[in-house]
Every structure is written in structure tokens, then in C-alpha cells.
Amino acid sequence: xxxxxxxxxxxxxxxxxxxxxxxxxxxxHWMRVTLGGGxxxxxxxLGYDQWFRLFLPLGGDQGLERVPEKANKLFGYLxxxxxxxxxxxxxxxxxxxxxxxxxxxxxxxxxxxxVLHGSGPxxxxxxxxxxxxxxxxxxxxxxxxxxFDPERGVxxxxxxxxxTGAPAVASICASLPDxxxxxxxxxxxxxxxxxxxxxxxGVSVRWLVRDGDTAPGTLALAALTDxxxxxxxxxxxxxxxxxxxxAARRMLVNERGVPKDRIDFVGYWRVAASSSAxxxxxxxERGSDAGTEARA
Numbered sequence: 033x034x035x036x037x038x039x040x041x042x043x044x045x046x047x048x049x050x051x052x053x054x055x056x057x058x059x060x061h062w063m064r065v066t067l068g069g070g071x072x073x074x075x076x077x078l079g080y081d082q083w084f085r086l087f088l089p090l091g092g093d094q095g096l097e098r099v100p101e102k103a104n105k106l107f108g109y110l111x112x113x114x115x116x117x118x119x120x121x122x123x124x125x126x127x128x129x130x131x132x133x134x135x136x137x138x139x140x141x142x143x144x145x146x147v148l149h150g151s152g153p154x155x156x157x158x159x160x161x162x163x164x165x166x167x168x169x170x171x172x173x174x175x176x177x178x179x180f181d182p183e184r185g186v187x188x189x190x191x192x193x194x195x196t197g198a199p200a201v202a203s204i205c206a207s208l209p210d211x212x213x214x215x216x217x218x219x220x221x222x223x224x225x226x227x228x229x230x231x232x233x234g235v236s237v238r239w240l241v242r243d244g245d246t247a248p249g250t251l252a253l254a255a256l257t258d259x260x261x262x263x264x265x266x267x268x269x270x271x272x273x274x275x276x277x278x279a280a281r282r283m284l285v286n287e288r289g290v291p292k293d294r295i296d297f298v299g300y301w302r303v304a305a306s307s308s309a310x311x312x313x314x315x316x317e318r319g320s321d322a323g324t325e326a327r328a
Contacts, residue, residue: 040178043076046101048173053137055165059225061148061195063162064129067171068141075140077131079207081180081200081269084128086144087121087172088161095119096172104174121172124158125300129199130206145199179296180204182267189214189235192256192280194248194272195221196300204269205231214262217255219248219272248303249276256280257287267294274299 054066085104089096098115102108103123112123126144135141146162180200182189187209191201198218205216206229213234219242220226226239240251249272256270268284270277277297284290 040078040181042082042175042177043078044074044175046174047099047103048072048075048175049096050142050171050173052165052167052169052171053135053141054167055162057148057163058145059227061221061225062227063146063148063159063165065144065146065162065165066135066137066141067144067173068135068137068139070170072140072142075131075142075175077128078178079131080178080204081271082128082178082203083125083176083200085174085176086124086126086158087174088124088158089170090122090157090161091119093170095121096170099172104176122157122161125176126158127200127203129203147196179298180267180269181296182294183265186265186267187212188262188264188266189216190256190259190261190266190268191216191218191235192252192268192270192272192276193217194219194252194276195225196273197271198227200271201269202227202229205229205235205237208232208235214266215259217252217259219252247275248273249279252276253280253283257283261288261290265294268296270295270297271300274302 048071050067050072051069052065053068056064058064087096087099095115099121100108100111103112112120128142129145130143132141146159148163149156149159189208189212191204191214193201201216201218210232211234212232216231216235216237217240219240221242223241226241231237238255240255242248242251252272253276268290270280277299281295281297284295285292
């Protein structure tokens with residue numbers, strides 16, 4: 033499992049009970065679900081790649097009431113696993129795509145973008161939930177802070193992701209200072225799934241559209257290998273299917289001489305691994321969106 037080099041702790045402790053206030057399919061493989069209500073007033077936005085544990089009530093709302101306060105820690109996670117099958121909420125990891133302090137729902141809101149992977153039995157549980165999300169449905173989240181953590185004053189960036197990392201890259205670009213520069217390389221599964229976002233003028237955003245036979249991460253790694261890197265110091269952020277951050281970090285360090293502490297990297301998911309329930313402690317780590325399912 034690909035790891036990461038740093039962590040900015042969350043500003044919001046504990047469980048937050050929220051509800052769905054909107055749901056919209058924004059592209060063939062993208063569903064945007066907006067959360068608010070409940071405990072949203074306690075949420076403290078950090079920008080950049082802020083991420084959280086998301087608990088989905090696939091077994092009914094009663095399961096959400098049994099989620100332990102520290103389900104993201106070892107002992108709390110073990111308590112979470114003791115919730116009976118069929119009632120235990122599905123836990124997945126997602127990024128805050130956008131935060132509004134006063135949205136159309138009348139209060140603070142969080143946008144969460146879900147990658148849709150197939151349909152029916154081929155889709156993961158989070159994808160299926162997002163496709164069917166209805167206004168008023170309950171969820172629980174636990175804020176986990178940031179992985180993107182450049183040294184103070186470093187505003188040159190190299191951002192690399194497959195589609196599961198696109199929301200994090202978009203949020204990072206929205207949080208960068210206007211004078212920031214660099215490049216963002218993002219894969220999409222089709223041209224219709226290219227979802228433009230704002231970025232500083234000096235950050236070149238390039239979408240790389242795969243064909244059906246190209247493995248996720250392949251185009252991004254090739255583009256990064258050929259990319260003229262910004263002048264140092266710069267900070268790299270590489271996320272997606274786990275082979276991408278692993279191979280890209282190795283290439284940057286061994287072939288391009290980039291210091292390891294200038295790279296934040298996370299494997300969000302793994303090809304050919306999908307499960308409706310966590311299989312191991314790895315499911316409680318942000319090494320992958322679901323431990324086993326692609327994230328966004």
C-alpha cells in the first residue's frame with residue numbers, strides 16, 4: 033500500500049452526523065453529493081486535500097448510531113467491526129471537493145464527488161449509494177485533516193492523479209495562492225469526464241483521457257516522466273491507483289533527484305480489488321478510498 037510523507041491534523045474532532053441536501057450527476061462517471069444539516073456547523077474547513085471517513089447507512093440509520101466516536105483509530109475500528117453484518121455502515125474515505133459557509137440549503141455545505149464504477153454488482157457500495165442518494169439521507173463523517181503539506185512559502189507544485197484524485201487536486205488548486213505555479217496532470221476515463229476547475233494562472237492543468245484498454249495511472253506516469261519540473265523548491269502531490277504514486281515517487285526520487293520530503297503520495301485504491309465490507313485494518317487507513325474501492 034502506498035504511504036504518505038506527512039499529515040496535518042484535523043480541526044474538527046469526533047463524529048459529525050450530516051444529511052444529504054443535494055445530489056447531481058455531473059459527468060458520466062461522476063456523482064456530486066452535497067452534505068449539510070446536522071452537525072455541519074462544527075466542521076472546520078482546511079482547504080487543500082482535506083479528507084474524511086464517510087460512513088454510509090447501507091444497513092439502515094440504526095447502524096450510524098452505533099459508529100464509535102474514534103472509529104478511525106485502532107480500538108474504535110475494532111468496535112466498529114463488532115457492529116453486526118447487515119447493520120454495520122460501510123466506511124470509505126473521501127475528499128472535500130468544496131466547502132461553502134452559506135449554501136443554497138441555508139447553511140454550511142460540503143460537496144463530495146464520487147467516481148462511479150460500473151453499475152449493479154460491478155459497482156462498489158459507495159458508488160451504488162451515491163447513484164441512489166436522496167435528499168434527507170443520513171451519513172456520518174470523521175474529519176482526518178490534510179496530506180498535502182508543503183513547507184511554508186513553497187508555492188510551486190506538481191500535482192498528479194487519476195480520476196479518484198481529481199477532487200483533491202481541484203481543491204488544492206482552489207486553495208493555492210494566486211502566485212502559485214506548476215502543473216497538474218489528471219487522468220479521466222473519458223473525454224466526457226473532464227470536469228474543469230479553477231486554478232492559479234501559473235498552474236497548467238492538463239487532462240489525460242484514457243482509452244478503454246489503458247490501465248489507470250499509465251498516462252499520468254508517462255506524462256510526469258516527460259514533464260519539465262518547476263524550479264526548486266517545489267512540492268509534489270501524487271495520488272490514485274496505488275501503482276501510480278508508488279512508481280511516480282520512485283521515479284522522481286531515483287531519476288529526477290527530488291528529495292523525498294518534497295513528495296506527498298497516497299494510494300487511493302487498487303485495481304481488481306473491490307469489497308462491500310472492510311477486510312482488514314488497511315480499510316481504516318487512507319491508503320485507499322475503501323481500503324479496496326476507488327475513491328474520489
